[in-house]
Amino acid sequence: MTTGFTLWFTGLSGAGKSTISEIVERELRALGRKVEVLDGDVVRTHLSKGLGFSKEDRDTNIRRIGWVCEVLSRNDVIAIAAAISPYRAVRDEVRERHGGRFIEIFIDVPLEVAIERDVKGLYKKALAGEIKGFTGVDDPYEPPLDPELIIHTDQETPQASAARILTALRQLGYL
Amino acid sequence: MTTGFTLWFTGLSGAGKSTISEIVERELRALGRKVEVLDGDVVRTHLSKGLGFSKEDRDTNIRRIGWVCEVLSRNDVIAIAAAISPYRAVRDEVRERHGGRFIEIFIDVPLEVAIERDVKGLYKKALAGEIKGFTGVDDPYEPPLDPELIIHTDQETPQASAARILTALRQLGYL
Numbered sequence: 001m002t003t004g005f006t007l008w009f010t011g012l013s014g015a016g017k018s019t020i021s022e023i024v025e026r027e028l029r030a031l032g033r034k035v036e037v038l039d040g041d042v043v044r045t046h047l048s049k050g051l052g053f054s055k056e057d058r059d060t061n062i063r064r065i066g067w068v069c070e071v072l073s074r075n076d077v078i079a080i081a082a083a084i085s086p087y088r089a090v091r092d093e094v095r096e097r098h099g100g101r102f103i104e105i106f107i108d109v110p111l112e113v114a115i116e117r118d119v120k121g122l123y124k125k126a127l128a129g130e131i132k133g134f135t136g137v138d139d140p141y142e143p144p145l146d147p148e149l150i151i152h153t154d155q156e157t158p159q160a161s162a163a164r165i166l167t168a169l170r171q172l173g174y175l
Numbered sequence: 176m177t178t179g180f181t182l183w184f185t186g187l188s189g190a191g192k193s194t195i196s197e198i199v200e201r202e203l204r205a206l207g208r209k210v211e212v213l214d215g216d217v218v219r220t221h222l223s224k225g226l227g228f229s230k231e232d233r234d235t236n237i238r239r240i241g242w243v244c245e246v247l248s249r250n251d252v253i254a255i256a257a258a259i260s261p262y263r264a265v266r267d268e269v270r271e272r273h274g275g276r277f278i279e280i281f282i283d284v285p286l287e288v289a290i291e292r293d294v295k296g297l298y299k300k301a302l303a304g305e306i307k308g309f310t311g312v313d314d315p316y317e318p319p320l321d322p323e324l325i326i327h328t329d330q331e332t333p334q335a336s337a338a339r340i341l342t343a344l345r346q347l348g349y350l
Contacts, residue, residue: 034250047242051225060224072246072247075247076250
């Protein structure tokens with residue numbers, strides 16, 4: 001049996017997925033585990049060049065990330081996906097394909113808070129109509145109906161969120 | 176230090192890359208090693224949907240396979256790439272990025288033999304002009320200048336080729 005698994009973070013841009021995934025990665029490595037983080041930057045550079053923001057392209061992107069997570073996790077690696085992954089159906093498809101050892105974590109934050117943070121200045125551009133099809137502005141975000149964990153990043157520090165994720169992984173028997 | 180590495184097979188369509196990689200995969204698994212094969216089918220399904228056969232798209236495809244191999248091999252997995260990968264520069268770029276633990280195996284066969292085998296009927300179509308940009312017919316194949324190993328599949332059985340690869344891996348200190 002593999003010791004790997006996939007931690008699938010989903011949530012709005014600016015919710016805190018990358019920040020929390022970096023802390024979780026560090027903590028898991030400190031436990032001697034092998035970890036790979038597939039966040040937006042990694043994916044855009046290495047997996048999804050040429051894909052746009054149509055629903056079809058977004059789904060292809062998520063399937064592709066999902067497949068890499070699947071391959072890694074069946075080989076004793078902890079794969080952490082930290083992409084918006086706005087559509088429920090394709091997230092569920094990725095979960096299905098994993099056949100277990102898939103933990104979905106909803107990084108939840110009120111849209112207003114994400115807009116206020118606007119770390120990358122993308123909401124400003126989307127609200128001004130300079131970017132089309134931006135999740136939460138003019139493209140839907142479909143929250144998971146039954147995620148293994150929900151994190152409210154407007155109510156605690158990234159460190160506290162990461163600690164709660166580690167605790168959940170212990171309780172679920174992954175660590 | 177990782178125990179993983181990348182075995183990069185390169186050669187014409189019909190040279191025998193997939194056949195040999197399957198035998199090598201089986202033998203390595205029998206030794207208790209973790210192995211993933213990225214052959215044309217896997218790649219087309221999971222990584223490269225939407226890419227065509229222009230030089231740019233082919234290079235993107237090879238870089239993408241290379242990146243997945245890199246991620247796997249740094250996590251104790253033996254990654255076997257079995258794609259035509261016709262262009263030398265991008266193969267060398269993938270080797271470079273690996274920073275070691277990269278073994279290039281030239282699966283060499285005379286073009287006439289590949290055409291005669293024509294397992295997938297693709298050469299027939301390419302020679303009839305029904306497929307454009309087919310490697311060896313109207314698109315170049317650039318053989319490696321200094322591969323770790325050359326296999327002549329018109330001169331021995333796939334089993335014998337696989338055995339020679341395993342021997343080479345032992346000699347190079349990978350097994």
